[in-house]
Amino acid sequence: MRTLILFLLRFKTLFLFLGLELISFWLIVNNNQFQRNHFLSSSNVVVGSVYNLSDKIYKYFTLASVNASLAKENESLNTELVQLREQLAFYRQDASYTGRRYHSVQNNYSFVTAKVIHFSAGNQKNYFTINKGENDDVRVGMGVVNEKGVVGIVNSTSSHFASVVPIVNASSWTSATIKGKTHLGQLSWKGKDFRYATLQEVPLYIPVALGDSVVTSGYSSTFPEGFMVGKVISFSERNDNFYDIRVELAVDFDKLSYVDVIRCQYADERSALEKRKGRSDD
Amino acid sequence: MIDITLKRLLSFVGFLLLQILLLNNIKFLGFITPYLYVYFILLLPSSVSKEMTLVWGFLLGLVLDIFCDTLGCNAFATTFVAFLKPYFQNFFGPKDDFDDLTPSIDRFGFNMFVQYVAYLVLIHHLTFFLIEAFTLSVFWFALLKAVCCSVFTLLLILSFEYFKARRR
Numbered sequence: 244m245r246t247l248i249l250f251l252l253r254f255k256t257l258f259l260f261l262g263l264e265l266i267s268f269w270l271i272v273n274n275n276q277f278q279r280n281h282f283l284s285s286s287n288v289v290v291g292s293v294y295n296l297s298d299k300i301y302k303y304f305t306l307a308s309v310n311a312s313l314a315k316e317n318e319s320l321n322t323e324l325v326q327l328r329e330q331l332a333f334y335r336q337d338a339s340y341t342g343r344r345y346h347s348v349q350n351n352y353s354f355v356t357a358k359v360i361h362f363s364a365g366n367q368k369n370y371f372t373i374n375k376g377e378n379d380d381v382r383v384g385m386g387v388v389n390e391k392g393v394v395g396i397v398n399s400t401s402s403h404f405a406s407v408v409p410i411v412n413a414s415s416w417t418s419a420t421i422k423g424k425t426h427l428g429q430l431s432w433k434g435k436d437f438r439y440a441t442l443q444e445v446p447l448y449i450p451v452a453l454g455d456s457v458v459t460s461g462y463s464s465t466f467p468e469g470f471m472v473g474k475v476i477s478f479s480e481r482n483d484n485f486y487d488i489r490v491e492l493a494v495d496f497d498k499l500s501y502v503d504v505i506r507c508q509y510a511d512e513r514s515a516l517e518k519r520k521g522r523s524d525d
Numbered sequence: 526m527i528d529i530t531l532k533r534l535l536s537f538v539g540f541l542l543l544q545i546l547l548l549n550n551i552k553f554l555g556f557i558t559p560y561l562y563v564y565f566i567l568l569l570p571s572s573v574s575k576e577m578t579l580v581w582g583f584l585l586g587l588v589l590d591i592f593c594d595t596l597g598c599n600a601f602a603t604t605f606v607a608f609l610k611p612y613f614q615n616f617f618g619p620k621d622d623f624d625d626l627t628p629s630i631d632r633f634g635f636n637m638f639v640q641y642v643a644y645l646v647l648i649h650h651l652t653f654f655l656i657e658a659f660t661l662s663v664f665w666f667a668l669l670k671a672v673c674c675s676v677f678t679l680l681l682i683l684s685f686e687y688f689k690a691r692r693r
Binding site for chain 2 (some may be wrong): 255264266
């Protein structure tokens with residue numbers, strides 16, 4: 244026994260070597276017989292999670308190319324979007340044209356197309372000049388729109404020209420309403436950014452949502468009902484039961500070129516009637 | 526002592542991860558994969574006993590096997606290399622100091638180190654490929670594969686060595 248132990252100790256390296264090789268060999272044979280040893284294989288939880296991690300890291304490093312392909316896709320989608328938008332705008336324009344004709348027949352409105360020839364974009368009191376005047380029946384107080392929406396109101400005229408106060412003039416205000424509601428709000432411009440205006444005097448009990456359209460009310464002869472002013476982009480509730488609504492204007496005042504002046508055939512008659520009515524109420 | 530063991534354990538895990546996550550995915554020309562992980566055994570200093578070398582080698586191969594679904598093949602080859610390694614180290618290594626010799630180009634000299642690495646790597650690869658095939662009928666192809674892969678592994682090891690030498 245003692246000799247055996249001594250013998251084993253003397254050749255312990257060799258025996259360890261042989262033992263380990265035997266285990267390896269047994270594993271190989273075992274593995275080949277059963278194809279897959281479920282305990283010690285890649286289905287193991289630890290092994291699986293390591294591969295999972297490596298997969299994640301690999302994906303992280305491929306982010307750059309993924310980004311590139313996404314950007315490319317984005318680009319092509321954007322191009323398509325712009326094309327479709329243009330088409331849509333084209334057809335919309337047509338539709339609104341028919342709508343306008345209908346409107347004009349029904350309400351005796353007609354349109355005079357004019358070109359903006361000067362835009363004095365000061366800080367607060369902006370005006371612009373159009374190339375149509377009294378000779379084309381453009382009168383003070385007429386509404387001015389373009390294909391996107393409400394632009395402003397004529398405030399003085401000469402025989403060939405007219406001066407228009409746009410809604411982006413700090414001293415002007417226009418009445419407007421949330422589309423689908425009847426309550427009048429007061430649209431004013433705070434004198435900062437051509438893109439945004441403020442709608443006030445809308446009572447709190449009216450439900451307002453982001454993205455709601457702000458349109459003209461049709462309660463005056465200046466603008467027919469339903470002309471686009473802009474979209475609600477944010478609103479806050481004031482203490483006095485009214486909203487403070489920030490409106491993104493539909494018209495791009497930086498790129499104003501052609502506008503339509505709205506002529507209401509019986510505007511004078513209407514305003515005279517309304518004045519008289521008001522007086523008799525007093 | 527604990528510090529050294531911990532360091533060795535870390536390099537053990539490091540070599541395995543490098544092998545599993547990176548090198549095993551390399552299939553140059555369809556079949557050439559560097560098996561750098563053997564380098565771990567080759568780097569064990571002479572102060573590590575022959576038995577411990579064997580155990581390290583066996584464990585190294587076994588863990589790799591578990592990850593590669595080649596149960597036993599790597600363990601067999603690495604144990605074999607671990608068994609031979611001390612003898613090769615004595616043969617190719619410097620004869621003068623025996624206290625604690627960590628194989629490196631500096632200590633062995635370029636020529637001896639390359640031979641030391643090349644023989645052991647070739648033996649490992651050949652053993653592995655033959656065990657993997659589990660038949661001698663593919664001997665020539667296994668030999669070709671072993672030589673090709675050995676060249677790759679050797680180049681990798683040498684670049685590691687130069688890296689270490691430059692850092693010093």
